[in-house]
Amino acid sequence: MTKPSHNIFQVDYVEVCDLSWQPPTAPQLLLNHIDCRLEKGRFYGIIGPNGSGKTSLIRHLLALKSVQSGSIKIQGVPIESFSKKQLARHFAYVAQKIPANYAFTVFETVAMGLYARSRFFEAPSLQMLEQVHEAMIATETYRYKDLPFSVLSGGEAQRVLLARAIAQSAEWLFLDEPVSNLDVSHQVDMMEKLSSLCRNNGKTIVCVLHDINLAARYCDSILMMKEGRLRYCGSSNELLNPEQLRDIFDISFSQLTHPRTSDVIFVPDYNLSTENQKNQDVLSIEKDVTDCDTIQI
Amino acid sequence: MKIKPPLLTILLTILLAIMVVIALSVGAVRVQIRDGIRILMSAIPYLGQRISLEDIPKSHETIILSIRLPRVLLAGLVGFGLSLSGAVLQGVLRNPLADPQVLGISSGAAFGAAVAITFGLTYSSFGIGGIAGASFIGALGTIFCVWRISFSAGKSSLIGILLAGIALSSLLTSAITMIMVFDREKLEKVYMWMLGSFSAAGSLRVIFMSFFAVIGMLGILPFSRTLDIMMTGDDAAKSMGVDVEVMRRWMIIVSSLIVAACVSVSGIIGFVGLIIPHVVRLISGPGHRRLLPLTCVVGAIFMIACDTIARTIAAPSEIPVGAITAVLGAPYFLFLLARSTRKGAIR
Incomplete structure (x- = not known):
């Protein structure tokens, strides 16, 4: 079966329509009829208590989980009809952890981001390696270039993974709790970097956050989730107030x-x-x- | 000391050539190394006509070209295949303990061979005897079962496939033991087969094995960078554009085919598939673009060396090559391990 190819130049919006998901072992829906529309160039924060479906939503948006019922459309095209490589040219994911016996250096790790744009069996061009260097400079990780990734501290590792996503040169960055394991100053530093990517480089940021104040400070749109439902979705100024927060977090x-x-x-x-x-x-x-x-x- | 990768590959290839010549020359009948080289060159088309072999006994020519050369080539190819598939399985299963035996492929092959030996299927066609054929089928059958069990949920589970392999492997091993007990006359034959040997090498086996070695290279080496990315975890790899499920299945299929071919021509030779990739990783680093080619060459060198020792050290009788690989390889690997854990290189 050949899949139709959709070579979209850039992704302007993503539409989630009536998305539900229930894994075979779960007693109830972990994503419950979710509808939302994400626009390019914005900074989205997803907040909600543990187990409210934030990570599941991100995983669906990145096609790490296949859609069970409902639909996710990118520019009106269903997400299933994109190949992994096509999707990776537009959507990058800043993973939270790395397997235990991972032995690559920082430079090799960041250069992996080039995969989606390089051809089969072809070495990365000089221009692409330039992108890797720029991504490392932008995230202040260039000086760790030749160190093994596994010796880095939590904050450094998180910045390297961000560099990898930048090197992927996708317009949309998805982050699952990017600051949860960082201390206060690294948290602010990370959020400032994301915010600058959004404002200065036109990237769209979608990130799961636990810190309401960071969300209030940096995000322009908020998705509030509870028990698998998307309860509120809108601009952060309007949504973030004691009543809504009480409703979400009890x-x-x-x-x-x-x-x-x-x-x-x-x-x-x-x-x-x-x-x-x-x-x-x-x-x-x-x-x-x-x-x-x-x-x- | 840091050696540049291309130089290292050239050095190792030269070492491989030297190893082949030495292996051809030593044995029960001792041939001068110089003569060995000349006989080998005379077999090369065009170039061979210019080399005169008048002063070398005809029997030496026969020994080297018809008996030792197929054996050395077969040992090299099996070493190549086992270590390549070991390196690939360690990569795609993200488990440093993975090797061809863990997936049950070797036990499946041994079971096939044991059945063939007991029922006397020893006729031979196309140079691949009934025993080799049965073991090839046994290996493929086992990997198919492991496959169906661990992939039944529609998704590959890393631990699932290892557990299924280990469980099936011990089931088959006990089945073999029972066969051996019920049919004591053939006990020794089955046992020797399980220890591995290249004594049955012939040119058809060499062709058979080179076919699978080429399939392995073409099927695996172009995906080196993909394998690197798969080391970062499934979700991250998918988000970077790798179709992890498809890739993992493909890699397991190709490496199982290679191992099945190896085991069917030589019996079970343990240790090589597990250890050689680790040794090479210490030199080459984790990147598969360097690791895989070097692993192949080092595996071939190691296996030829072990086989040469196996057939010469107690000549005219032979020691199973599987025993030599472990006796030689294990201490060296433990030494490297002890040295590198201090430096923190193995994680």
Whole structure:
């Protein structure tokens, strides 16, 4: 079976239509009828509690999972009709981890990004190697060029993987929790780099974030997920407020204003929420106890 | 000391040529190395007519060209095939312990051979006897079963295929043991076959084996960069444009074919497929574009050396070559391992 070829010059939008997914072993849908439209040139943040389907959504958008029901269309063309190589020319993925016995150097790792654009059995051209150097300079990883990837620290490794995605020269970058394992200064550094790629190089960024304040600061659009559903989708200024956050995360937030930059900051109401949690626990224990009683009788 | 890759390849090829000449000259009948070279050159078309062999006994010519040359070539090709498929399997399964035996291919071949020996299928056609044919079928049958079991979910699972291979392998090994116990007369024959030997080498086996070696090279070497990318994990490789599932199946099919061919002409020779890629990786680094060609050459050199020792050290009787590969290879590998873990080169 030959697949029709779709050589799109650039991807302007991606449409997700009624996307659902349920793995055979899961009791309920992990992605529940998702509809959204992603436009090029924007900075998207996907937020939501653990297990809300953020990673699953990203994996579907990258065609790492095949669509079970519903559809994902790139410029109106279903995602299944693109080959892996065609897709890799437009979409790059910044992976979170690397297998344990990985022994390549930093330079070799970044140069792997060229694969989608190089021909079969042909060595990369000088021009392409130039791209690799530029990507490494842009991410400040050039000085680790000849080190083995596995000796790098978390922040350095993350920057190298970003460099690889840049060398892939795809217009869309997908990142799954790019800053979750980094310290505060590396987090800000990473987000600044992504933000500059979006503003200065016209890349579209789609990333899963756990830090609401980073999302508020850097993303212009937010996708809020809960229990496999896409609950809210829109501009970050409108969506990020204590009510929506409470709805998504089930704990209450307070909105503050940064004393110097006058940015909006969200702080979870720690004490109130733990009280709330305790009450819920007590209730559920009481319920369990009553259940046991009924069984004994 | 860092040697440039092209130079290293040239050096190793020269070493291979020297190894072939030495292997041709030594043995029960000792031939001068100079004479060995001349006899070998006389067999080359056009060039051969200019070389006179008048002062060399006719028997030496026969020994070298008809008996030793096929054997040396076969040993080289099997070493080539086993180490190439070992390197590929370690790459696509992302497991440093993977080797041709782990997938059950060798046990399948041994089972086929054991059945053939017990039922007396020893007739020979096209130079590939009934035993070799049965072992080839046994190897392919086993990989097909491993395949069906581990890929039944529609997706390849790295651990699944190894577990299926190991389980099937021990099942077949115990089946062989039972065959050997019930048919004690043929016990020794089956046992010797399981230890591996090149004593049955002939020109048809050489042609058969070179056919699969060429298939292996054409089917694997062009995908070296793809193999590199597959080392970064399935999701990352897919997002960089590699169709991981298709690629992994292709690589396993091609390397199984090579191993099946190797085992059917020489019996089970352990250790080479596992160790040679690791030794070469210490010199070449992890990139498959350098690793694979070097592995092939080093595997061939190593196997020819082992076979030469196997047939000369206790001449006129022979030691199974599988025993020599382990006795020679294991200490050297352990030495390299001890040295490199200190440097942190093996992860």
